[in-house]
Amino acid sequence: MILPLLFLLASLLPQYGSEAESSHVSKFHLPSVKEQNGVQESQQEKIITVSGEGMVHSPDFPHTYPRNTVLVWRLVASRNMKIQLTFDERFGLEDPEDGICKYDFVEIEEPTEKTVLGRWCGSQSVPTSHISKGSQIRIRFISDEYFPSEPGFCIRYSLLPVSVSEPEGPVVLPPTLHGIDELSDAVADLGTVEEVMKYLEPERWQLDIEELYKPSWHALGKSFIHNKKARGGADLNMLREEVQLYSCTPRNFSVSLREELKRTDAIFWPSCLLVKRCGGNCACCAHRCYDCQCVPAKVTKKYHEVLLLKHRSGGRGLQKSMTDVALEHHEECACVCKDDWD
Numbered sequence: 001m002i003l004p005l006l007f008l009l010a011s012l013l014p015q016y017g018s019e020a021e022s023s024h025v026s027k028f029h030l031p032s033v034k035e036q037n038g039v040q041e042s043q044q045e046k047i048i049t050v051s052g053e054g055m056v057h058s059p060d061f062p063h064t065y066p067r068n069t070v071l072v073w074r075l076v077a078s079r080n081m082k083i084q085l086t087f088d089e090r091f092g093l094e095d096p097e098d099g100i101c102k103y104d105f106v107e108i109e110e111p112t113e114k115t116v117l118g119r120w121c122g123s124q125s126v127p128t129s130h131i132s133k134g135s136q137i138r139i140r141f142i143s144d145e146y147f148p149s150e151p152g153f154c155i156r157y158s159l160l161p162v163s164v165s166e167p168e169g170p171v172v173l174p175p176t177l178h179g180i181d182e183l184s185d186a187v188a189d190l191g192t193v194e195e196v197m198k199y200l201e202p203e204r205w206q207l208d209i210e211e212l213y214k215p216s217w218h219a220l221g222k223s224f225i226h227n228k229k230a231r232g233g234a235d236l237n238m239l240r241e242e243v244q245l246y247s248c249t250p251r252n253f254s255v256s257l258r259e260e261l262k263r264t265d266a267i268f269w270p271s272c273l274l275v276k277r278c279g280g281n282c283a284c285c286a287h288r289c290y291d292c293q294c295v296p297a298k299v300t301k302k303y304h305e306v307l308l309l310k311h312r313s314g315g316r317g318l319q320k321s322m323t324d325v326a327l328e329h330h331e332e333c334a335c336v337c338k339d340d341w342d
Contacts, residue, residue, distance in 0.1 A: 045072035045138070050083055050159060058106075058141055058152030062090050065104075065152040071141045074111060075132075081159045083132040085139075088154035092123035094147050099194065100206045103146065106153050107207075109138040118203035123149070128203075131160060180265065180311070184258065188271040193307060196269050200309070200318060208320055212307070247284060248294035248333045250276040257306065257325060267309040268325070275302075275327050282335035289337035298332035 048054070056073045058065040075083050085108065094104035101121035108117045112134050120127045130137075139155060190196050193212075197205035255275050257268040278294050285292030308323040 045074050047074050047076060050075050050077045050081075050157060053156065053158045055154055055156045056139055057088075057154035058093075058143075060152070061154050062151030064148050064150040065093075065143055067143055067145050067148050069141065069143045073139045075137050075139070075157055077132075077135045077159055079135050080162055081135055082162055083135070083137050084158050084160050085130045085132075085137065086156045086158075087127045087129070088156065089126050090151045091120075091126045091153050092149050092151050093121040093153065094143070094149050095122045096206070100210055102210075104143040104149065106139065106141045106155075109140065110134070111136045111138050116204055116207055119207055120153075180267065183309075184267045184271065187267055187269055187309070190269070193269070196307065197320075200320070212320060212322055243284070247280045248278060248282050248335050249280055250330045250333055251279045253277040253279070255327065260327060261325060265310065269307040269309070273304055273306070273325075273327065276329040276331065278330045278333035280333075285335040291338040292335045293338050294333055295336055296330040296332070297334040298330070300329050300331055301326045302329050 048056070059069065059071075060066070077083050093101075093106065096102065101119050103121070105119050105121040107119040108130055109115065110117060110133055117130060118127065141153070186199065187196055190199060194205070194209065197208045197212075201208055252274045253276075254272045256272050258264060258266070258271070278296050280294055282292040282294050303324045303326055305322055305324055308319075308321050310319045311317075312319050
């Protein structure tokens with residue numbers, strides 16, 4: 001009697017272990033091998049064959065999502081179809097830091113172009129709807145180990161035929177496709193780097209800011225400007241010093257970077273910088289000549305780090321980078337006769 005019972009227990013143990021493992025997987029929302037609507041398991045991402053309407057969402061939506069979570073979905077439609085994404089009005093992830101989503105966020109990427117269309121977090125506003133450029137689109141959700149929020153996010157997807165997915169009416173070109181001069185004028189009027197990025201790429205400006213300040217292979221710019229205090233003196237020297245302020249001395253001038261560097265193929269922000277250039281008159285010129293002019297006696301190059309915008313080849317948007325520009329600064333000036341200077 002005991003021997004048959006042992007055989008029965010031995011046959012039930014594997015089945016019990018399998019059920020326990022299955023329960024554990026379900027608790028952490030890991031995908032099965034084959035789910036509804038063509039969901040298949042991949043080592044790095046879920047591949048969803050889109051044949052109708054459906055949704056992807058953060059775990060436990062509309063409640064607090066778990067910490068330390070990475071989920072990636074690739075939505076795949078047939079070649080003659082595009083995918084439309086619409087965010088649920090209930091949206092809330094961990095707040096950004098300095099206006100940038102660094103910790104918990106959801107982002108949308110075009111897999112064929114490897115371009116991130118946007119990244120969102122916080123709870124101030126619901127992201128707008130998106131239509132894929134091709135027949136695929138990727139959604140990525142990340143949460144770190146701190147401050148999970150609620151309700152998370154939910155994105156509904158549906159199919160659109162290629163022929164009707166394009167918006168009707170007049171086509172409004174995005175800022176990145178405007179002419180270089182028109183774009184330069186628009187950027188020059190903006191007050192901060194954040195405003196520049198929002199104007200150029202409203203949906204992905206946070207990513208551009210994050211990429212902009214990442215360490216790169218080139219050396220960062222150096223500043224060689226040293227403010228030297230004017231020499232003090234007795235009261236008898238004050239009149240002379242006041243005259244010197246308006247005589248031939250280095251002083252601040254604003255210069256346009258595109259004109260100064262002769263770079264009409266690029267846009268700089270700020271568009272103008274201050275440089276030291278010789279200015280003032282030579283009324284007290286020591287030389288006995290008819291026309292005494294103020295000219296630089298010592299010139300140095302100083303480096304300034306600015307934002308550089310250039311059109312990519314093939315019209316694929318703008319390339320954004322921090323770059324060093326070298327500008328001439330006059331450190332010493334002198335009055336000389338015009339004939340000698342010529």
